[in-house]
Structures are given as C-alpha cells and as structure tokens.
Amino acid sequence: MRTTSVDFIRIATKGPGDVSGLASMIASGSIDPKSILAVLGKTEGNGGVNDFTREYAVSALCVALAPHLDMPPDGVEHRIAFVMSGGTEGVLSPHITVFTRRSVAGSGGISGKRLSIGMAHTRDFLPEELGRRAQIEETAKAVTAAMADAGIKDPRDVHFVQIKCPLLTSDRMEAAVARGNKPATTSAYTSMAYSRGASALGVAVALGEIKDAICDADVLRRYDLFSSVASTSAGIELMHNVVIVLGNSDMSASPYEIGHAVMHDAIDAAAVIDALKSVGLPAGAGPHAGRELVNIFAKAEASPSGTVRGFRHTMLEDTDISSTRHARAAVGGLIAGLAGTSAVYVSGGAEHQGPPGGGPVAVIVRL
Structure with a gap:
C-alpha cells in the first residue's frame, strides 16, 4: 500500500x-x-x-x-x-x-517505483569541523535519515542528493582560533569547496560508494573518491547541513520518475542524453511516449587538471570571472540545448561530486 x-x-x-x-x-x-x-x-x-x-x-x-x-x-x-x-x-x-x-490512502492504480523525497538536517557544526571528518560523518547519518523519510531502502534507487552546507567567515574562523582550534582553511572562498567536498563524501559513505575510511587529508585531495549522485551548495546563511534525497520508491504514488547519469567532463553530452534516456526521453525532450520533462539538476566545475579532453582551459586562471561561473555557463548551455529548456538547475563547485571536472546530472519526468 x-x-x-x-x-x-x-x-x-x-x-x-x-x-x-x-x-x-x-x-x-x-x-x-x-x-x-x-x-x-x-x-x-x-x-x-x-x-x-x-x-x-x-x-x-x-x-x-x-x-x-x-x-x-x-x-x-x-x-x-x-x-x-x-x-x-x-x-x-x-x-x-x-x-x-x-x-494518500492507496496507490491510485500506479505500479512500480515513483519519485519520492526525504529530508533531514545535521546538527550545527563548529567552524573547525567544516571540511573534515565530523562533517562527513554527520552528513552520512543525515542522508540515511532522509532515505528513511523518503521510503527508499535500496541506495541504487537514490538518484540525487541535494545538500545545502555552511561556509567559513572571518568571524567564524576567529572563533575557532580563539578556542585553540585551526580551521581547514583561512580563505572564506576556499572554505566553500571544503564544505561542499566533505558533504559530498558523506553522501558517498552513506550510499556505500566509498567503502574505506576517510580522513581529513582526503578532502580536496583524493578526487578518486566521489559520489555519483551528490550535489552540494555552500552558503553563509546556516551552520548545519540540509539534506534532500530524491529517488524512486515503491511507497510513492507520485506521477513522476527520476533517473540520472554522470558527466565525466563539462562537454559530456552523451551523459546528458543517457540521463534523459533513463527516464524515457530523447534529446531535445518535448513530451514523448506519455512523458514530459519537468526539470534537470546537475553539477558543474572547471576541471582541476586544467584540461578538457587534452585541450587546455583557462577557467582556473581567470581572475575576472570565477571558475565556477565559467563552469555553470558551459554546462548550463550544453544541458539546455539537449533538454530544450534553459530553466535547469546547474550548481557550480563539484568537489567529490562525480569524477574530477564532471558531475551528476539527474532528470525528473512527469508520466
């Protein structure tokens, strides 16, 4: 039922x-x-x-x-x-x-797994905990709780995990130092990457994508460690993580389905097409076979290697425009062209969210 x-x-x-x-x-x-x-x-x-x-x-x-x-x-x-x-x-x-x-009282005649959503919060973090094991471990707990809230038992049914996480400000860093503790970084901007990365690793731990223990030194260094469904965004407005799990559940009577794929770089059109196909849509998706595109969610980042398929990019060297802004524009344009709409959710900064230079892309359709 x-x-x-x-x-x-x-x-x-x-x-x-x-x-x-x-x-x-x-x-x-x-x-x-x-x-x-x-x-x-x-x-x-x-x-x-x-x-x-x-x-x-x-x-x-x-x-x-x-x-x-x-x-x-x-x-x-x-x-x-x-x-x-x-x-x-x-x-x-x-x-x-x-x-x-x-x-709802029953299935409404719907069979199979449909879109479900679950939510959970971590505790508030101390500034010195951002980008470190404490944030990873607490995020993993919250992902597990959000899965339960969504009625999702199998990690393979999780297709997108959106997290809002904190960042460090000068006041927050000073508070940590005053307690005799050293924050992960003294740069407010870099702290966004640390927080996003640790949060993404927490998703990977919760979903079994990473089996080995993770240490503080792995954050922003071991880019071979990542989640294929995590999307994290840092902001100044909170000191805890807000976790939203999106997936398909047989406990849902929703008229929607979600699927995903993983982009391996910023021009991976094939992955976007695969994500559309995972929910029964072709590229250039209009209504197709009783299915209508509702939205696409994706992560984007400038490849940390400085190249895309062997050719040098300058996103990491541009002092006028942040690399995250370049990446959002590039990936947003690619997805918009393939999806047939520019109202898509593309978030920059994909540390440990998909392979280096890439990121997850999830598609929701209405049946």
Whole structure:
C-alpha cells in the first residue's frame, strides 16, 4: 500500500525576492502550502561568499509562506528545506522548484517505483569541523535519515542528493582560533569547496560508494573518491547541513520518475542524453511516449587538471570571472540545448561530486 504522493512544480522568478508565482499558485489551489517539503532555486547572484541573493530569496519565501503555515517567518525555514544556488550565467534562467508531499490512502492504480523525497538536517557544526571528518560523518547519518523519510531502502534507487552546507567567515574562523582550534582553511572562498567536498563524501559513505575510511587529508585531495549522485551548495546563511534525497520508491504514488547519469567532463553530452534516456526521453525532450520533462539538476566545475579532453582551459586562471561561473555557463548551455529548456538547475563547485571536472546530472519526468 502506497503512503505518499510527491508533486513537483517549477516556477519562473523575476528576481531573487519574487514570490508572485508561488503566491498565485497557492491562491489558485494548485499548491497546498502545508504540503511543501522543499524548495530548490536558482538565483541571479554570483554564487560566491558575498552572494546576498540566496539569503534574500529564502527570506522572501519564508515571509510569503509564514501566514499560510501559522508561524513566524523564522520558523518556516526549520519546517521547509530551502536550497538556493546562486549563479544563472549564460542561458540559465532563474526559477524555483517546489516539492510537495502528502499522505494518500492507496496507490491510485500506479505500479512500480515513483519519485519520492526525504529530508533531514545535521546538527550545527563548529567552524573547525567544516571540511573534515565530523562533517562527513554527520552528513552520512543525515542522508540515511532522509532515505528513511523518503521510503527508499535500496541506495541504487537514490538518484540525487541535494545538500545545502555552511561556509567559513572571518568571524567564524576567529572563533575557532580563539578556542585553540585551526580551521581547514583561512580563505572564506576556499572554505566553500571544503564544505561542499566533505558533504559530498558523506553522501558517498552513506550510499556505500566509498567503502574505506576517510580522513581529513582526503578532502580536496583524493578526487578518486566521489559520489555519483551528490550535489552540494555552500552558503553563509546556516551552520548545519540540509539534506534532500530524491529517488524512486515503491511507497510513492507520485506521477513522476527520476533517473540520472554522470558527466565525466563539462562537454559530456552523451551523459546528458543517457540521463534523459533513463527516464524515457530523447534529446531535445518535448513530451514523448506519455512523458514530459519537468526539470534537470546537475553539477558543474572547471576541471582541476586544467584540461578538457587534452585541450587546455583557462577557467582556473581567470581572475575576472570565477571558475565556477565559467563552469555553470558551459554546462548550463550544453544541458539546455539537449533538454530544450534553459530553466535547469546547474550548481557550480563539484568537489567529490562525480569524477574530477564532471558531475551528476539527474532528470525528473512527469508520466
């Protein structure tokens, strides 16, 4: 007997603080605000340490949803998982994706495994724990909890794990030093990579993708260690990890399915096509065989080797534009062309998220 149904709505935004589309769908009854479990968004910020658009977007969403949930705005963020990824370079279009979940009495005639979503939080981290084993271990625990929340038992049914994780600021680093502890880095920007990488390794541990013990020195060094489904995004607005697991479950009566593939570099069109095929869609996906593309989620990074298929790239050497912005634009353009839409979720910084220079790409379809 199926117990839950997940719905999935993509809404275009006119700016980081634009909640008009969500408000309209709530007013029309298309979205029950009490059923919202998570909101993933792309904002037109720079994706860096000082990207205010992420916090601004979350604040606007919390204020808009608070009256419907009978709680103050600061309480909304504890009830709903918000993950805002800054950076819509190139053709990427700002948007939010709203996930809702409700209990149902039966399967509704649906057979097979369908899209399910689960959420969990880690404890708050000390600044000196970011990018280290504590963050890896606590993230692994949260992934396991989120799988249980989603009704997913087999790790092979997990196709995307989205995590929002913290970063280090000067104040946070000073607090660690004052306690006699040394943070993983003294660079706020580099701390984003450490936090993303450790969080991704936590996913790999939880799903059995890595069998051996991991030490602090492996983070941002052992790039042969990675998760094929992790997507992590660092932000200044929190000190814990928010974990969202997306997969297929026989406990779901959702009209959606999810599949994924792994890009091995930034121009791996074959992997994007494989991800589309995994859910029954061809490249250039319009409605096909009763299936309609809803959204694509992917990671992107500038290859740390400095080359893509033997040719030198300059993304790591450009002091004008961050390498993560280059990577989002490149991968976003590739995916948009193959998917037939620019409203896709591409997040930069893929440390330990897929092989070096590559990253996971997941596709959700409506049946």
